[in-house]
Amino acid sequence: DSGVTQTPKHLITATGQRVTLRCSPRSGDLSVYWYQQSLDQGLQFLIQYYNGEERAKGNILERFSAQQFPDLHSELNLSSLELGDSALYFCASSPITSTSGGTGELFFGEGSRLTVL
């Protein structure tokens, strides 16, 4: 058990809909990361938050957005869903974000499997 909690574990919805995925990081971790895992794209970095602030963006679509709340949990919002958004969405956390400290390993949750029909 990594200590990172993601809900829901499974989600089935229709095209055009909007969903919210939730992540609680490990106790004390300030950084939260979102990744998308699909069969054809592998593991893609979406976005990073640190202590409530967005820090880095990867290949995140404009239809997707995220935020990190004062209690450090994070939510990933996916809207106007398309069939191609079907994937496993992972949240990960780590204690720091700066390059001056830590070694960079991430601790992953079990993922939220999204199926868009």
Added chain:
Amino acid sequence: AQSVAQPEDQVNVAEGNPLTVKCTYSVSGNPYLFWYVQYPNRGLQFLLKYITGDNLVKGSYGFEAEFNKSQTSFHLKKPSALVSDSALYFCAVRDIFPNNAGNMLTFGGGTRLMVKP
């Protein structure tokens, strides 16, 4: 940007035999390298990391990895494979955004390890 490559989609090995899962990297500066394992319908679990020091890094579940700077490789190894080692293995490299804005892990495409009894 930093990158890693896993040249084999799948590796087959008999139980009790040694296993190697290959990874090569392309980085500027000193690499921070990682191996993760993903079991079916589970999140990624951290196995080991190389930051600096000894080229042979020991990790969880009897795995080790050898860092080779001249060959820019970071192959994962285990002296004696178990059927329970069958899983998807990912190599990753730490990537840092400009101005230390943030950091993330960039993953290889993954290698499926099949250990047969």
